[in-house]
Amino acid sequence: MPYLYDYRLFISHAWKYGDNYKRLTQLLDDANYFSYINYSAPKEKPLFPAGTPKTSSQIRDLISNKIRPSQITIVISGMYAAYSDWMQYEIDESIRMGKPILGIYPWGQVNAPSYVTNNADEMVRWNTDSIVSAIRRLV
Structure with missing residues (x-):
């Protein structure tokens, strides 16, 4: 089998709506001929241990460190994103x-x-082919 390119993704999401995040990562895991590295911070692997106090500045730095090595940011844009x-x-x-x-x-x-x-380079529907094709186009 030929080597698959590993796309470096940062998936912006709200923990409160973790099911959508899990659905998306499962969709990407199951995509044919697509490989990726996930630089996100899911609830299971938070930026810092629970109970560790962090300032807003420290949290911003941790998020920036996650985004920096990625090639693209994917935003699961439920209406909750308007409030986050x-x-x-x-x-x-x-x-x-x-x-x-x-x-x-x-x-x-x-x-x-x-x-x-207003800030997305592209918007797609919840469809494996649409999402994977857009990642390939944008990266």
Whole structure:
């Protein structure tokens, strides 16, 4: 089998809506001829141990360190993204670092927060081929 290129992804998401994150990573895991390294911070692997106090500045630095080695930021753009300061920071930091942003409309929805749609290089529906093709195009 030929060597697959490992795309370096940062997936912006809200822990409160972790099912969507798990659905997306499973979709990417199951995609044919697609390989990736996940630089995200899922609930199971947080930026810092639970109970460790961090300042907003320290959290920003930790997030930036996750985004820096990635090639693209993927935003699971449920309406909750409109209310998450950290997700907005991830978008802003990705733009500052020159990373393309891929927004994914929530499953079965036609709307996404304007902050995501206005800053995404591309928006796609919840579909394996659409997501993988967009990653390849943007990277």
